[in-house]
Amino acid sequence: MSFQLKAWSAERLQQVERALSAWVPHKAPAQLGEAMRYAVLDGGKRLRPLLVLAACEAVGGNALAALRAACAVELIHAYSLVHDDMPCMDNDVLRRGKPTVHVQFGEATALLAGDALQALAFELLAPAGSAIPDAVQARLCRLLANAAGHAGMAGGQAIDLAAVGRSLTEAELRHMHRMKTGALLQASVMMGAACGEVDAAATRALDTYGWALGLAFQVVDDILDVTADSATLGKTAGKDAAQEKPTYVSLLGLERARAHSLELLEEARTALAASGLPDTRALLALAEMVVERDN
Amino acid sequence: MSFQLKAWSAERLQQVERALSAWVPHKAPAQLGEAMRYAVLDGGKRLRPLLVLAACEAVGGNALAALRAACAVELIHAYSLVHDDMPCMDNDVLRRGKPTVHVQFGEATALLAGDALQALAFELLAPAGSAIPDAVQARLCRLLANAAGHAGMAGGQAIDLAAVGRSLTEAELRHMHRMKTGALLQASVMMGAACGEVDAAATRALDTYGWALGLAFQVVDDILDVTADSATLGKTAGKDAAQEKPTYVSLLGLERARAHSLELLEEARTALAASGLPDTRALLALAEMVVERDN
Numbered sequence: 405m406s407f408q409l410k411a412w413s414a415e416r417l418q419q420v421e422r423a424l425s426a427w428v429p430h431k432a433p434a435q436l437g438e439a440m441r442y443a444v445l446d447g448g449k450r451l452r453p454l455l456v457l458a459a460c461e462a463v464g465g466n467a468l469a470a471l472r473a474a475c476a477v478e479l480i481h482a483y484s485l486v487h488d489d490m491p492c493m494d495n496d497v498l499r500r501g502k503p504t505v506h507v508q509f510g511e512a513t514a515l516l517a518g519d520a521l522q523a524l525a526f527e528l529l530a531p532a533g534s535a536i537p538d539a540v541q542a543r544l545c546r547l548l549a550n551a552a553g554h555a556g557m558a559g560g561q562a563i564d565l566a567a568v569g570r571s572l573t574e575a576e577l578r579h580m581h582r583m584k585t586g587a588l589l590q591a592s593v594m595m596g597a598a599c600g601e602v603d604a605a606a607t608r609a610l611d612t613y614g615w616a617l618g619l620a621f622q623v624v625d626d627i628l629d630v631t632a633d634s635a636t637l638g639k640t641a642g643k644d645a646a647q648e649k650p651t652y653v654s655l656l657g658l659e660r661a662r663a664h665s666l667e668l669l670e671e672a673r674t675a676l677a678a679s680g681l682p683d684t685r686a687l688l689a690l691a692e693m694v695v696e697r698d699n
Numbered sequence: 700m701s702f703q704l705k706a707w708s709a710e711r712l713q714q715v716e717r718a719l720s721a722w723v724p725h726k727a728p729a730q731l732g733e734a735m736r737y738a739v740l741d742g743g744k745r746l747r748p749l750l751v752l753a754a755c756e757a758v759g760g761n762a763l764a765a766l767r768a769a770c771a772v773e774l775i776h777a778y779s780l781v782h783d784d785m786p787c788m789d790n791d792v793l794r795r796g797k798p799t800v801h802v803q804f805g806e807a808t809a810l811l812a813g814d815a816l817q818a819l820a821f822e823l824l825a826p827a828g829s830a831i832p833d834a835v836q837a838r839l840c841r842l843l844a845n846a847a848g849h850a851g852m853a854g855g856q857a858i859d860l861a862a863v864g865r866s867l868t869e870a871e872l873r874h875m876h877r878m879k880t881g882a883l884l885q886a887s888v889m890m891g892a893a894c895g896e897v898d899a900a901a902t903r904a905l906d907t908y909g910w911a912l913g914l915a916f917q918v919v920d921d922i923l924d925v926t927a928d929s930a931t932l933g934k935t936a937g938k939d940a941a942q943e944k945p946t947y948v949s950l951l952g953l954e955r956a957r958a959h960s961l962e963l964l965e966e967a968r969t970a971l972a973a974s975g976l977p978d979t980r981a982l983l984a985l986a987e988m989v990v991e992r993d994n
Contacts, residue, residue, distance in 0.1 A: 432849035436857035492806035511787035523848030538833035553818030554727035562731035
């Protein structure tokens, strides 16, 4: 029988939502907790948490550590959206079909909520008195911090800022996306793997899979920005073109961008097949979902 | 011979400056690295790094871990200033005698630089292939994340935001400052201690010392905001009153605020004396410096 991603995901999404709801504070001062919960709960595809859990299962890792890692990486993603939507960045008012955090709570609270979500991610990874080995905690902090920082997501956003209105080569565009969205998606995979013990071949394979999936995600994002409407996306469609941002579609055209996303899926599939891991069906199904999604 | 804080500090400040200059990236994309370095280098009293190093020395801890912790806590402090100065928060244009980061680099880059500095703090604490034990890395990440997040600095800032124009009781004001500035100062002490092994009595003593010093710092800050000029402070003086922020001076008056800072110094001194640690002279001298400083 073929692998059922829907069923596999449903159970894990429930776990992740429950954990996020427990770990993102109700009671932070003033409106901070409310803004943090608003930014994180009831929204998003939770692709990054699912990648963490799928990678952890593929390597037979520590499920408790993986659930924390899954939530931590989602918190980093959520904080980046809060800050990215602010007036000084993308100035976006709609996210996941709801007013963005700064529209709902004001800019100052949005800024602080983003900052507090980033800190909370590391709080989740290094809990006091837990059964998660210190080495795993340290490894998870390392992977997440590297992926979120200047050499990863934040660096990619800086390139993105500087690129508005300029034309980029495909290599420059790929470099930007590897950092801006790829690094955190790739880190999701590697954090899942870091919850267990993996040999060098499997590590290499998961590394390749993560980068291919991360880039495919962005190529498809660029395609959907052109082809989907705002209601389906749950965010403002067509904003790349409106902001004159370089994208895979503006660079390659729609058809070649589509073909490129399929090549990347094939690369991810080949890597998994070479990993030597006994069951990578969830990872494969997630990569397929990334390329075939319509929002 | 009495303890010479100047000489003790000079050597350690040099180490910290060298380490920060090495670890805050030159080459981050676009202007990100430049903005990060601008926010961190050549400025500030480095009180938090000195507290980390003094506490580590008091417990005979791992000096390599302490240098990383010292820089990490300074990065968190620096990022909080960058975000705090932004137009949607305090809208301040002068910091350490220089234009603030958003004035120099624009708001979007300031936002990203702050975000990347927070991530970099955790990168420093969990280096790959280092001689720092995993348990120490995990402990340092835990202490820093807790102090920076919703239950610490970010939470205190949210209370501060909500308190503008309102009157607070002394208990409410103390609670705000314990979170807003106290948590990170206290964490500096506990992170230094976490670089070694400490018994329960010393841990309790350092905990008390850290909170007393943290609160004293804020009381003196409130006093200086009224009594010093902008040139001496290196930031805009008188802004608490201008923004109708509740302070120790507005609540207690200048004389009682001064007396309170001396009580807190006494509390810190008593705690150190009870710690059972062989040499706490640097910690004591730092507490005295906090209370007696004029900027």
